[in-house]
Amino acid sequence: MAREKRPPKKEVPMIDTFETLLEDVLKLGVPRAIVVNPADIVFREEFRRACERNACGRYGTNWMGPPAVGQLNDLMARARCYKEGLLFQTVHPVSRSFDMKGMEEGGKAFDEVFRKILRCMKEKYGILDILPLGAGCCRICEKCACLDREPCRHPDDALSSLEAYGMDVMTLARETGMPYNNGPKTVTFFGLILFNTSGE
Numbered sequence: 001m002a003r004e005k006r007p008p009k010k011e012v013p014m015i016d017t018f019e020t021l022l023e024d025v026l027k028l029g030v031p032r033a034i035v036v037n038p039a040d041i042v043f044r045e046e047f048r049r050a051c052e053r054n055a056c057g058r059y060g061t062n063w064m065g066p067p068a069v070g071q072l073n074d075l076m077a078r079a080r081c082y083k084e085g086l087l088f089q090t091v092h093p094v095s096r097s098f099d100m101k102g103m104e105e106g107g108k109a110f111d112e113v114f115r116k117i118l119r120c121m122k123e124k125y126g127i128l129d130i131l132p133l134g135a136g137c138c139r140i141c142e143k144c145a146c147l148d149r150e151p152c153r154h155p156d157d158a159l160s161s162l163e164a165y166g167m168d169v170m171t172l173a174r175e176t177g178m179p180y181n182n183g184p185k186t187v188t189f190f191g192l193i194l195f196n197t198s199g200e
Ligand code: SF4
Pocket: 062, 063, 064, 138, 139, 140, 141, 142, 143, 144, 145, 146, 151, 152, 153, 154, 155, 157, 158, 159
């Protein structure tokens, strides 16, 4: 398989990088974004247990979700290898509380913005050491290859989730001043991109 051609690493002063990075992220249609310290992230076993109780109805159906994505302890150790985190949220309209179609459309729009942010970080800033965590199971393929017992079809692009990693997004959002909920008839999705800049 052809290897992805990577852009050369760029040495960018840290504070300038983050300020301009945040400006770029906001320009991509994200209402709120902030750089957080991954050391402040709280992991909760009960969140992961909610996955295991199949609260979302998708347990065991996705390579990037439990149990295939790995044990919570291993995922926590992986997340702790990162020095920076870009936390952002997108807000989408829904017609009522359980408007599944509206939530699905919001999820697709969120994924689209997420990929634009990843592209920007990689191509403009040369940030390649990245762990991207989205909202819910990976939605790249209509049917995850996991269900056919085949390998992931897009391993370089597949997204795991904050839920699978047992991260307490509500607490993180509160500590950064971001609203967890943006009011009636909206659905809010959070994304977190953990990363190391060159030299870290
Ligand atoms: S890229 Fe496709 S096969 Fe891989 S985890 Fe995502 S949905 Fe599943």
